[in-house]
Amino acid sequence: MKTARLILACVLLFLAIPRHAAAQPVPYQRPVETAPQPDSIGGGYKLPAVQKPLPRAYWLQIVDVVLLGGAMAVAVWLVLSRRNRKWLVWLSLGSLAYFGFYREGCICPIGSIQNVAVALTNPKYSIPVVVTATFFLPLLTALFFGRAFCGGVCALGAIQELVVIRPVTVPRRLDWTLGLLKYVYLGLAVGYAIKPALTRNFLICRFDPFVGLFRRSGPPHMLFIGGLFLIAGMFIGRPYCRWLCPYGGLLAWCTRLARRGVTITPDKELDCGLCVEACPYGAIEAMRAVRRNCLYCARCYDACPRQRKLVQIS
C-alpha cells in the first residue's frame, strides 16, 4: 500500500507542476469592431509564422506500402510457419507504433475503401497508386493465406488485441447477427463516399474509434467511444474488428478462396478443446479454425500442449 501511495503522489505531482506559458495579456475590451492587430494587442505580440505543412515525400509513402506488405509477409511466416505468438505480439506492437502512433492511423486499408469507391465511380477523382496498393495488398494476402493483415499489421486491430484480458464467449448466434453490422456499415460508407463531391462524406474515417487515440486529439465523443471500445475489448475480443470493421467484411469474402489458413496442429488434431477455450474471437468451430473469422492471433498455438512440444522438437 505504501508503494501505491507513493506512485499516486508522484503522478499527482507530475500533473500539477505549474509550467504553463503565460497567456498574452489582452488590453482591449470585447466586443471589438475589427479583428485585433499586433499593434492594438500590444505587449510585444508577434504574429506566428504562417505554417505550410508539406505533403509527405513520395518515397516515404512508398516505404509505407513496402512496410505494409513486409509486415504482412512476416505475419504469415510467423503464424503459418513459425507458429509463434510471442513474436507476433511484438510485430503487432511495432505495427501499432508505426501505423498507429507514428503515421497516426492514416493511410489505412479500412479507410481506403472509400477512396477506391470514389475513384471507381468518379473519373475525375485521382487516386494515388499508394492508396490503391494499400487497399489491394491485404485483400491479395487474404486470398492466399487468410486475414494476416488483421493479426499482425492493422493498428486498429493491434490496439484491441493488446487489451484482451478476460474474454467472454459471445453466443454464436448473437456473434453472427452482430457480424452483419459490418456489411451494413460497408454499404453506408460506400454510399456516402460516392455522393457528389460537395455532399461526400467519409464515414469510416469520421467514425473511426481509435484514430483519435493515436493522434491524442479529436472530437471528444469519438475519443469517448474509442475508450469505451477498449474497455469493452478487455472482456469481448476485438469488438470493432468482428462486428463493425467494413474491411473485415471484404477480407472475410476473400478468405473463402484462401489456399492456406491457420491449422491448429500440424498433423492430426488432438481434439482436446483447449484451443477453443483460448480463442477470444469464437473463430474455432468444431475444433477447426474458421478462416473467415480467424484473426491470426496465434493464441490457439499458445494454448495447445501438443503444438508447443512439436514446435520445440522441430
Added chain:
Amino acid sequence: MSRRRWAWISGCVAALCVAILIADYLAALRRPLDSKIPAERLRITAARLSRKQRDDRAAWVLMAAAAAFLACARQGARPKVPKPARLAATMVRRPPPPAVAPVAPEIEFSAFVEDAIARLGRGKESAIPLLQAIQAHYRYLPDEALRHLCALTEITPAEIAGTSSFYARFRRSPVGKHVVRVCHGTACHVAGARQITDELRRYLAIPEGADTDPARQFTIDEVACLGCCSLAPVLMVDGRPAGKLTPVTACEALRDDV
C-alpha cells in the same frame, strides 16, 4: 509486490487521468460568465493553456498506466498450460487392460468344424451357412478353422476367400470383447463422426490399419447408419447407443466397459 497489486495501482492511475481529462473537458465547455459571445470560450487564456498542458501530461500518464495495467492484468489472467515432457504424454490414453489369453487351442477348431459340417452338409451350397456358424461361434473366422473346413468339404480356399471378403459381416481378424459401432451416415459424418472415430482410436491406442486394440477389448466398426440421425454423431457399444457426442463424451461412453 504481486502483479495483482500493480494492476490495481496502474488501473487507479489510469482512472485518475481519465477523470482529469473529463473534468478539464467539462471546464472547457463552460462559457465564461461575463461573456455573451460564443467565440469567447475559444480565446486562448492562461487557464486554457495550463489545462492543455495538464491534459497533454495526463494523456501520456494515461497511456503508460494503461500499458502497465494491461501487462499486469494479462499475466495474471493467462492460464499456464503445463508443457509435457514427451510428445506421447499429450495423448489421452488409458492404461492397457491385461492381455487376454489366445482364443482356443487347435483341437477345439477341429471338433467344432466337424460338428458343423455334420449338421450343415459338405457341399458348395453350404459355404455360407458354415461360415456363419463359425463366425457365430468364434465371433470371427479363424484361419485355422477355415483351413480345416477346406480340408473336410468340397469348398475351395478361393471360394472361402471370395465369400468371406464379399460380405461385410464376415471378418477374418479377431474381434474385441466389446464392439463399438460408430455411425458414419450422412448426418453423423457432417456432425463430425471422423473426429469422434479418430479420438476413440487414439483413446484406445488402436494402431494404424487395425480396428481392435492390442488387448482385444474394443473393436471399432465404422457403420453406414444406425438410424437415429437426430442424435448425430452417434455410436453404439454392444447395442447400447450414445448420441450427441463430443470427443470427450465418446470416450466417456466407453468408460463403463473398460
